Amino acid sequence: MFAEHICLTANEKINDITRRVNDLKEILLGNTAIALGAVTAGVRVAAGYPGTPSTEVLEGVAKYNTDGKISVEWSTNEKAALEVAAGASWSGVRAIVTMKQVGLNVASDPLMSLGVIGTKGGMVIVVADDPGPISSQTEQDTRHFGKFANIPVLDPSSPEEAYEMTKYAFELSEKLHLPIILRPTTKVCHSSGTIEVDTEVYQYEPEGFVKDPKWVIFPPLSYRRHLEIEQQQKEISALFSQLPFNRIEGNGRIGIATGGATYAVVRDIVESCELDVTILKSGAVFPPPDQLYGEFLQRVEKVLVLEELDPVIEEQLYHIMAVRKIEKPIRGKLDGFVSPAGELRFENTLKIIEKFIGRKLKSVENESGMVFPQRPPVLCAGCPHRASFYAVKKAMRGKKSVFCGDIGCYTLGNGKPLEMTDTCLCMGAGITVAQGIKKAEPDTNVFAFIGDSTFFASGMTGLANAVYNGTKINVIVLDNSTTAMTGHQPHPGIGRTMMNTSSPKIDIFSVAKSLGAEFVEKVNPFEFDLAVKTVREASEKKGVSVVIFEAPCAALVKPDNVCAVEDCTGCKKCIREIGCPALTVRDRKVEINRALCNGCGLCTNVCDRIIRL
Amino acid sequence: MDILITGVGGQGTILASKILAYAYVIEGRNARTGETIGMSQRGGCVVSHVRAGNAHSPYIPVGGADLLLSFELCEGARRISYLKKDGFAIVNTASIIPVSTALGMADYDAEKITKYISENSNAIFIDADKLARECGSFRAVNTVLIGAACGLGVLGLSKDSIVQSIKKNIKAKYLDLNIKAFHSGMKTTEEMKEKCKVI
Numbered sequence: 001m002f003a004e005h006i007c008l009t010a011n012e013k014i015n016d017i018t019r020r021v022n023d024l025k026e027i028l029l030g031n032t033a034i035a036l037g038a039v040t041a042g043v044r045v046a047a048g049y050p051g052t053p054s055t056e057v058l059e060g061v062a063k064y065n066t067d068g069k070i071s072v073e074w075s076t077n078e079k080a081a082l083e084v085a086a087g088a089s090w091s092g093v094r095a096i097v098t099m100k101q102v103g104l105n106v107a108s109d110p111l112m113s114l115g116v117i118g119t120k121g122g123m124v125i126v127v128a129d130d131p132g133p134i135s136s137q138t139e140q141d142t143r144h145f146g147k148f149a150n151i152p153v154l155d156p157s158s159p160e161e162a163y164e165m166t167k168y169a170f171e172l173s174e175k176l177h178l179p180i181i182l183r184p185t186t187k188v189c190h191s192s193g194t195i196e197v198d199t200e201v202y203q204y205e206p207e208g209f210v211k212d213p214k215w216v217i218f219p220p221l222s223y224r225r226h227l228e229i230e231q232q233q234k235e236i237s238a239l240f241s242q243l244p245f246n247r248i249e250g251n252g253r254i255g256i257a258t259g260g261a262t263y264a265v266v267r268d269i270v271e272s273c274e275l276d277v278t279i280l281k282s283g284a285v286f287p288p289p290d291q292l293y294g295e296f297l298q299r300v301e302k303v304l305v306l307e308e309l310d311p312v313i314e315e316q317l318y319h320i321m322a323v324r325k326i327e328k329p330i331r332g333k334l335d336g337f338v339s340p341a342g343e344l345r346f347e348n349t350l351k352i353i354e355k356f357i358g359r360k361l362k363s364v365e366n367e368s369g370m371v372f373p374q375r376p377p378v379l380c381a382g383c384p385h386r387a388s389f390y391a392v393k394k395a396m397r398g399k400k401s402v403f404c405g406d407i408g409c410y411t412l413g414n415g416k417p418l419e420m421t422d423t424c425l426c427m428g429a430g431i432t433v434a435q436g437i438k439k440a441e442p443d444t445n446v447f448a449f450i451g452d453s454t455f456f457a458s459g460m461t462g463l464a465n466a467v468y469n470g471t472k473i474n475v476i477v478l479d480n481s482t483t484a485m486t487g488h489q490p491h492p493g494i495g496r497t498m499m500n501t502s503s504p505k506i507d508i509f510s511v512a513k514s515l516g517a518e519f520v521e522k523v524n525p526f527e528f529d530l531a532v533k534t535v536r537e538a539s540e541k542k543g544v545s546v547v548i549f550e551a552p553c554a555a556l557v558k559p560d561n562v563c564a565v566e567d568c569t570g571c572k573k574c575i576r577e578i579g580c581p582a583l584t585v586r587d588r589k590v591e592i593n594r595a596l597c598n599g600c601g602l603c604t605n606v607c608d609r610i611i612r613l
Numbered sequence: 614m615d616i617l618i619t620g621v622g623g624q625g626t627i628l629a630s631k632i633l634a635y636a637y638v639i640e641g642r643n644a645r646t647g648e649t650i651g652m653s654q655r656g657g658c659v660v661s662h663v664r665a666g667n668a669h670s671p672y673i674p675v676g677g678a679d680l681l682l683s684f685e686l687c688e689g690a691r692r693i694s695y696l697k698k699d700g701f702a703i704v705n706t707a708s709i710i711p712v713s714t715a716l717g718m719a720d721y722d723a724e725k726i727t728k729y730i731s732e733n734s735n736a737i738f739i740d741a742d743k744l745a746r747e748c749g750s751f752r753a754v755n756t757v758l759i760g761a762a763c764g765l766g767v768l769g770l771s772k773d774s775i776v777q778s779i780k781k782n783i784k785a786k787y788l789d790l791n792i793k794a795f796h797s798g799m800k801t802t803e804e805m806k807e808k809c810k811v812i
Contacts, residue, residue, distance in 0.1 A: 027634045027644060052650065134649075158669065159645070191647040191662075191671030192631070194638055264670035271669075346674035370729055372691045373719035375621065375711040377655035412655065416716060575715045581656050584710045595751055 035060025037166030045088035050486035051100030054128035078103035092206035115149035122170030159193035187261035241291035245283030255300030305332035382598020384551035428458030518543025620684025630661035647671030753794035760798025
């Protein structure tokens, strides 16, 4: 009964429609498609914290918020964002919250409880996973969080499907009174597809917040809800077996079970090699569509499971085999047939399929023997972080020091020639890891570098911890007035919100003072001698010190002059010391690439022969 | 039609892929792109995949590209294996020397790299940076290269669709400059075609 009801509404056309969004076929980035799907579904509150590959979702909502009816915010961190969205949902409005996979670790406290308490207005939690990983600390798989918190998970295979799934997720959430996790991966987030956009937006009148004991989590309520939720899982599983996002394609005796972005790769291979296989496509992946999985297993002789990150579908299939007493050979990650780590692209997936079916399908040319110079990402020319790192390096030269890093552009400070990042764990951890090192090695000068946005996200509690427990560390706040790594989002220290309204500017200096740091100083890192002197002074203080290096991100300021080298001796000290990408070598002499040079002048502190023009 | 666009973070490859993909949509075809966004942007290698037609996944397989549009010499060479045997490469001769080379950790030998590209593909070399600067800004490299591809006649797109797509995807302020750059690139390869009868 329950499942039928939902199927009907999923396929229903939205009636209550009045507003036009666009009437063209659009090329949309997966993340932008999710944003437009949410706007079309009538989202009213959107919150998130930037993180690759998720950032463009919230930016997309802001972009499509042309009449300003949607409240869109960059929250201080993912936990704050998820709670804001939960409150909005409890008041009956549709809400979306966006983050990258490691952000969900920060937001896992409200997530787990929200899975118990549930929601009212449709609530979608977009969590972008990053197989590879390409720009993340971990290769964690958010599908596990669905199982952990009993929250349904949708896993789009393309930007087109992400658009449809987002709209559906809001409906599903309202039917189930549960939040829905939409889990795109990088290949969906950062690829674009041709999308026929809806012309109208879902309209509704929210009921508002209605006081009810069900919004207050207490042990007896949790117990009761736990029973209900477990029962609900079975009903959702039955529904998911009927959902078009989950389906069986083809009639071959060889089965390939796949889901998410890997489905698209498998389809490309199956079509280009004209393979006779049966594909199980898993799109609504948790709770698993037991009925559909059972049917698939009955139809095939053997199964290859192709999925990125963890063997979630694979374990689900083993479970169904055990429950339904089916026995079919399964190859995948659990038996080491498929690599446990990294992306599945056409080339490596083809090789796995060839190995599985025991014959060669296509010859893929090998890479040539020629070796090309590596091009690792570097701090931009003119980046103030380079000056800050160099100032600390110079101030501490010859002294026993450890430099703890954090998450942001400045993680690139680990590269040659600066080599100023000795540790990096997770957001905000630089400050607290530094305390542990100091406790274990009291004779070491321990520094923690943290960006301005990261400081607000999760640096303040760590600083309070150092002051409270009397651990002498030196915190260096790299304040470039933006969240640079993810594409320049505003944060609480800027005085501007993402919708470009002004807001109170939270001053890092005052925060550090009121948290009780003994020494707090602001300095422009390009006033290089003063910067070096300030760092020395900070390190000599007994108590916790905070030096705030203030200078805007180089990508946001236009240079008013550039530097040049006069009569270069070719010693290359400038390159060896600071490694700015604008410093290049031609005919054994250093030249400054004027197209790249930002005129910061840091190199003039290294060599007298470099001048500002 | 599969086009691989390659370059260095900050050169405008993503905008180029958007312009091309949208031009196919204007002509009634489905298109998709795959982009490198994130860590790799900060002066790292970037690759954009543009696929017109019925491909499901965003990435072009090795040996599958009909056209390689390279914004930087070494990056073109690095991705030459993505080209089909009968595919074309349009390569910007401008070099961006990586920090690893400046630090003496790796060689950047432009002559050797150029030879490698010529030996392994049907390649056309143009100084797109110079053409872009002549049109008003080095940032117009992307429209110069799109123009070059159009002039070579390998995109399967009409000139009008591309111009329409450029108009949709580029801010009004920079439009004239970019249209000029597009024509400059187009003229260059049309003349080359005339001279060498490459196609």
